[in-house]
Amino acid sequence: MTLSGLHLQSLNLSHFRSHKRAEIDVDSRPIAIFGPNGAGKTNLLEAVSLFSPGRGMRRASAETMTRRPEALGWKVSGILTAPDGVHEIAFQSENGNPRTVRVNDKPASQVALGRIARVLWLVPSMDRLWIEGAEGRRRFLDRMTLSFFPEHAEATLNYEKAMRDRNRLLKDQVRDPVWYRALEAQMARTGAVIHANRVAALKALAEAQENAETSFPSADLTLTQADGDMPETEEALAQALADGRPRDVMAGRTLIGPHRADLYGVFQAKGVPASDCSTGEQKALLISLILANARAIAKDFGAAPILLLDEVAAHLDAGRRAALYDEITALGAQAWMTGTGAELFEELGQRAQYIEVTEQDGQSCTKQIALSS
């Protein structure tokens, strides 16, 4: 079944990164963006990534997104078709202040945004995901989890707030057991939610991989813990935090909880850990997971998410590229993809729309290209 219930109809940028002004009108088909390095292709993807809760795909502050040297502040807006209707969404930042979100001309929260839109991305910096530190994998897992459970962000923020307070007590060698218990109760409540959401997200991903007809390799994913097991329930986590207090005082930080989790991936067909796979295989595993995530969301949310695939074609041969494009179009996802040349998207043909991005006098220029049939 082809679902095209979630897509941007238009994207407008004002003083955002290299784009002084850009107005793009698109339909629900994938969008191939091509142009030389440094032209501003990824900046368009970053603008779209703001339509999902969080700091966007570069995790940048609002201040750094402003166009220099003007530094006037920036605005990104768009009309989004979602399963529940059409929404006018706008983001704005002035004088280096955090960005504000408006949905249909009314101020809205990040959580509200998460209920309207689902956006997934794959960027070149994630190519080393399986071989770098656990933090990147945890972030990757949490983004996938957030796509299923918009309230996951709030639980994470509250958990981290309580943990920062507890870590300060540990560093300051405060010995007030009641204060620790009060903070640990907050951490246990939110930590158990975080863990349960992650477990449920991994289950949904495993199911989506199991039943899929795909050219990309499946990954077996397991949630692991830095040391020991993650306590499953709120009560067990509260107890583990209380028991671990003497050790945590020595370390000056909290050593147990969902912030110590890691994602372990195995190339299913070969039984080889993802970290030991070749660069191409690791990339293929990531694409496979993004596609599985998209399929699971399509089933759960009623529409495939918007996909942002930055330089995705770079490591894929022509056969794999064609397979990827076939899967994206079968899914009905509005995928925004970048590449240095139009030839990288040849296999898409009329199934996609094309935007050329060039740089002139320090400004990005976008031009929508009509493909001759």
Added chain:
Amino acid sequence: MSGRNDIDALIDLMARLPGLGPRSARRAVLHLIRKRALLLTPLSDLMQTVAATARECLNCGNVGTGDICEICSNDARANGLLCVVEDVADLWAMERSGTFKGRYHVLGGTLSALDSIGPDELRIPKLIDRVTSEEITEVILALNATVDGQTTAHYIADQLEGRVALSSLAQGVPIGGELDYLDDGTISAALTARKRL
């Protein structure tokens, strides 16, 4: 352009008040000058009086003009109920409702290790003393539903457990609220705290 005068200085000061900006401060000052006898002079007199007399109640932390506030001095409010709030604005909000007839205890903030606000910076030791000395039967924790608010509530509950009945404000659908506009957390809390009809 003339130099800075007292009116400009007054506008600058007014603009620093919560809820006012430079434009609204200018309007307010202009209004006061036009209504000199009716507003400006009485306001000025009252501000001087309040500046000289306003102080925190030694018992509960409320703001009043004596060492002990009117609520704490009123024997009719010694009904065994003590409502714990974060700051005076919360106390005033509770008083506006007119439904609570007991006494209050203003903490003066919430626990925050990152901001170096511990139990001793708040009025928690005084609260524990009051529970015994004023023969309190129930402590109502009316703290905000934030991480800091709930941590503080947990801390106080832990300290007072077994000594007095403890309760917290209900969380759920506000009066006149529509379910469609509520967030998932509020609906979930309302369902958990549902009551029989």
